[in-house]
Amino acid sequence: MSGLSTHLKRLEAESIQIIREVASEFRNPVMLYSIGKDSSVMLHLAMKAFYPAKPPFPLLHVDTTWKFREMIEFRDETAKRLGLDLIVHINEDGVRRGVSPVASGSNVHTQVMKTEGLRQALDKYGFDAAFGGARRDEEKSRAKERVFSFRTANHGWDPRNQRPELWRLYNTRVKPGESIRVFPLSNWTELDVWQYVLAEEIPVVPLYFAKERPVVRRDGALIMRDDERLPLHPGEVPELRRVRFRTLGCYPLTGAIDSDAASLEDIIAEMLASTTSERQGRLIDSDEAGSMEKKKREGYF
Amino acid sequence: MHAPLPSAVALAESVAEKSLLRFLTCGSVDDGKSTLIGRLLYDTKLVFDDQLAALEKDSRKHGTTGEAIDLALLVDGLEAEREQGITIDVAYRYFATAKRTFIVADTPGHEQYTRNMATGASNADLAVILIDARKGVLTQTKRHSFICSLLGIRHVVLAVNKIDLVDYREDAFDAIEQAYRAFAAPLGFREITAIPLSARDGDNVTTRSDRLPWHKGPTLLEHLEAVDVESDxxxxxxxxxxxxxxxxxxxxxxxxxxxxxxxxxxxxxxxxxxxxxxxxxxxxxxxxxxxxxxxxxxxxxxxxxxxxxxxxxxxxxHPADRPEVSNQFAARLIWMQDERLLPGRSYLIKLATRTVPATVTSLKHKIDVNSLDHLAARTLGLNEIAEVNVETGAALAFDPYADNRETGAFIVIDRETNATAGAGMILHGLRRATNIHRQASSVDKATRARLKRQKPAIVWFTGLSASGKSTIANLVEVKLAARGQHTMLLDGDNVRFGLNKDLGFTDADRVENVRRIGEVAKLFVDAGVITLCSFISPFESERRIVRDLVGDGEFLEIFVDAPLSACIARDPKGLYKRALAGEIPNFTGVSSPYEPPKAPELTLLTTEASVEELADRVVEALEQRGLIERV
Missing domain, CATH: 2.40.30.10 (Translation factors)
Structure with missing residues (x-):
């Protein structure tokens, strides 16, 4: 807590309170770990919340099989370094059906490999609470999301049927089969996250830092060819560009930005000068208006 | 193309010692509330190019400002409300300046959303109350101010918006400010700052307006950056x-x-x-x-x-300065669900990190949020506010809300649905509970029961009217008496002639009816008597209250399960006929709900066996549980 500004200290303390509350009140919680910067911060807060003990819940990664290779390496290293249980779940049914962002498009791929995969994993292990790293400032439809977001036994999210949240008193009661998604970073902004990563020296995936990478330009986005599975269009040749990523996901769906920011300080400086939002790099949001809201109703995190 | 990197000074500013201010905005769409927040985000550069492009597209589709960008669309998030043009829930927004970071709770102003405003206010230190300069202080302004005061907000900004529409006139602004200060005097605000502004054009929001030269005070943003809300x-x-x-x-x-x-x-x-x-x-x-x-x-x-x-x-x-510890306290309560608050019903309350069963023992009065008048009430509906006395199942440590927002606040949880049913703020502990000490008697329940060679219990028959409860209970008592057991039979109709003759059939009265019967039955159990109770008792929560009154194994719930059609066909008192004709209001099964027991000790299906057989089953159940000896 030493080098943090007042407002980061406050955010940190509030998130720790939320994480402890879930561990106290739920039978079988899990932390969704998506490997990105937000997940890294959330995990760091969980380590702090229970120190000197380890967090009393496992990590879960829903692997779509199309994540950047560096993400998977980082994931396994992190679990090992911190000595935590990591559950990796892949929607095998989707794999058998050959669902992929290349063959099926972003909508179907995300629905099957991410949304359905997540539901499968939650059902399989009977988790009654799942932490996620989403922030309210990411997207308009998230601005009204609760810290404790109630889901029906079918993982449905009904925006009109969410519980009011007063003070820091969270209603954690659920019936068998129902569950709660918990967002400890609700009140953090993208800038808060990076400043906290810097102040606390939290490791993040190297893809956030600028480096020469092989990319192709598609629909205005710079897509990195992370492996041979991304077919090249006739005449298309990957070019080496100095790029980095503001958000991480499935590599064919994640746009890079031209950047020279090779350190955390550079990233923060670049963000302060930025004129676009971080979600701009995500191809899945721009499918249609209100698309995030629609995905959430169906059980997307 | 790389954007130029900001200077080292700008970077240093962004990580410097910054404080956090949480505030809420109150007002309706018509007051320009969404436009004001959109303006703050826009002027503090929190709107990015891709969002601006989406906004321009949206403005043409949903906007109300013609060709100009409609800033309100920046913050009206969910599809449903964009189409309806209203804000339906609390939304949180984030922005920062070099001096502070801000969390804004954006709450709707309609009467039916008192709940949302209370939610937003519970975590805020300051409220921006919007007033349309053309309309002045309205009923809703008073409502918003009262709720802010109730939730403990001590700093208010009176944002007199649309000042352009009254030609930037100082006298119009002064009249509104004076009217507001007069109204707000009893609400206990520590500080009120009035600012004339136009959210649409940006005057006095983040930049000083030369169209309002008479305003000597700060702009809205200047005030938000500087105001000292450091609580003690x-x-x-x-x-x-x-x-x-x-x-x-x-x-x-x-x-x-x-x-x-x-x-x-x-x-x-x-x-x-x-x-x-x-x-x-x-x-x-x-x-x-x-x-x-x-x-x-x-x-x-x-x-x-x-x-x-x-x-x-x-x-x-610390030992020198402890919280109060009591199982009874007075509180202000805001009701947040459709299902009404019924005094006597069992709820859960969560206070700090403790969750305990609780009942409202008395509803002292409702508070009209518009006039602040006190009104008599027996129940409380959605968005209503009241002063109540609360009794909890175990003693709690707490402070008055006025002294401590963390240890003086609680939420009420509905035990059936798990919904957050209400929110409360403690006024003070009640000493009643600590001054009445129970008289310990030398002959106890066990001794009395031993003399009767039985273990006492409440045998509670629940079911629809004319399901056969009383007939079966009566026969059970005959059989027990024949075996020399000591019994008492309490029957719904009989109790209503005496003990409960002041009660009717509203939900509130039904709860009180069952509560009193439970207390009487408990006294009989203390006397060592097997107490048969035959009551429709339609609500799960009241049956649970009676169950909780006595020890483990001392409450047997017998569900007399007869189909409604059979009860209507039987109808020995002709009540269903009259109820179906609309002559009896609140008749269980017809115009009032019946909640079947979820886990009764015994279910009697009246269509499958004779009364004689069903009564034997009850007696058998008492034997199995060791309440009476086998013969």
């Missing part, structure tokens, strides 16, 4: 509600929680509020190393010098 939480008495007991191994036992108020240091003597046990703080443990002190708002882990029995829900304080 750190200098108040120390409170730590224990959230989690941390035991990684036998050598470490830490008590984790977020400090509600005050400051704690190693060596401090502390006391557990409930048990009165004391110890001293050994260490304040964090992953970044031990701390020399910790204060309000910090999430920490304390270790103590002695082995003291402490669990989640306990509150730690």
């Amino acid at each position: 939480a750190t200098s108040k008495p120390f409170r730590l509600p224990v959230q989690w007991v941390n035991r990684p191994n036998l050598d470490f036992r830490g008590f984790a929680g977020t400090i509600s108020s005050g400051t704690v240091r190693p060596g401090d003597e502390i006391v557990v509020a409930g048990s009165g046990k004391t110890s001293r703080v050994a260490r304040i443990v964090t992953m970044d190393g031990d701390l020399a002190s910790a204060s309000a708002g910090d999430s920490v882990t304390l270790t103590l010098e002695d082995e003291v029995d402490i669990a989640r829900g306990d509150v730690l304080s």
